[in-house]
Structures are given as structure tokens and as C-alpha cells.
Amino acid sequence: MNRSESRLTLVYNADGGWLNALKDAVWKVARPATYPCSLCALTYGYVSMHRRWRQFLAGLPQDKVFHHRDDFSLAFPDLAIPLPAILLEQDGAVPKVLVSAAELDALSDLEALVRLVEERLAHA
Template identity: 30%
Template sequence: MKKTLFFVYNAQSDIWNKYLDSLHKIISPATYSCDLCSLTHGNFSEKKVWKNFRENSDYEFVFMYKDEFLDTYTYLEDKSFNLPIIFQKQEEKINLLFDSEGLSSLNSVEELIEFLKKKIS
């Protein structure tokens, strides 16, 4: 059974919000509210080192926006977490790997990759 990593962005999935998020990230990156997106993506596309890691991993990667996650996982009892988050799902069990505070402490996509390798190995 392949293990799945979920990456939940602190952003909404509709086209208008995606557009506004892109502008915000370019105009004022220091105040952009999704550290996960800032780590894994440049202004216009996924970072090459991240894409290479993702494509060569033994894990399945699932990316969700805030609204998609909350709509899908309505049964979660504890919804007090801040986004973005990364969690691992095995069957119905969800294990938090990184919370928003942990993600905000990372300085590069390479640090994220190294932390993920340690957590999931």
C-alpha cells in the first residue's frame, strides 16, 4: 500500500482567489500567508528541485486548498490547526508532519525536502 502525503495550502481553490494569491506573492512576498506555496513554487510554476523530489518519491502526493480539505475531511474532530499543513495518511489515520509554525521556520525548499525525508523514512 502506497503511503500518501497531503499538502494543504492556506488558500482557496476558486480562480479569483488563485489570481489574488499570485499577485500577493509577487507584490508583497513577506506578507504572503501560505509558506508551503512559497517554499514549493516560484511566482509562476513549481520549483524544479521540488518537482524532481515529488516525482521520484515512493509516496503519493496530494495537494489541496483550504476549502477542499475542510469539505473532504468534515469528520475531523480537531479543526483548530492553522494552515498550511502537511500530513501523512495511512488508511483512515492522519498523522501531522508539519504544522504552519514548522513550515514558517523553513528557509528553503531544500530544507523542506530534508525534513520530509527524515519524517517519512
């Protein structure tokens, strides 16, 4: 699988569905320091993906798949990793962690995430 055939899997530490999205939006406003998904906090405003992140992802050659924790556990029942996470799948192998939950939690802003993903993909 070449780079254009590899796949990024972005996994949010939040459940899917519109009711959960509403709950998360309120949580981000009311108690942002306790919000459990740093990937969401870095890449989304209260209701939509930041334009910078959307453009960055669109410019990458990899396919992208987005999961919430509930559907990720169904799609990858044998892959128990801390969430959120960004994974990279190459050559049909089990996805490997590209950016871990701890690393996401430590990032200060979206630009730091973009730089980290660029660096990791350059060495993948």
C-alpha cells in the first residue's frame, strides 16, 4: 500500500449521534477543562470542524475514516487503546497509533497537532 492508499483513522473519545453531539457542545461551553476528548477540543468548535483542520486533512494523500468510541469498538473489537487517537493503517495491517491520547492531551493548539501529524507521516 503506498501513501495514497494508506488510511488515517481518527477516533474521538465521544459517542456518536446528534444527542451526544449536543451534550458535548454544552460540555465544551460549561466545563471545557473537564471535556474528555482533546482531539475534539483541538479540531472542532462547538458544532463544526475547524476550517484549518478540514483543509489540512483534505490535503493529505491518505484516505480518512472518522470514528466515535462507540462505533470504533465495533469496527475494531480487538484494538484496545486509550482514546482519543489518530491511527495509521498501511498495507492492510492492523492500524498503528500515529498520535496517542497522551500526546493529544498534551498539545496546546491545532497548529501543534498539524505539525505533529505532518512529522509523523513524514517518518511513517
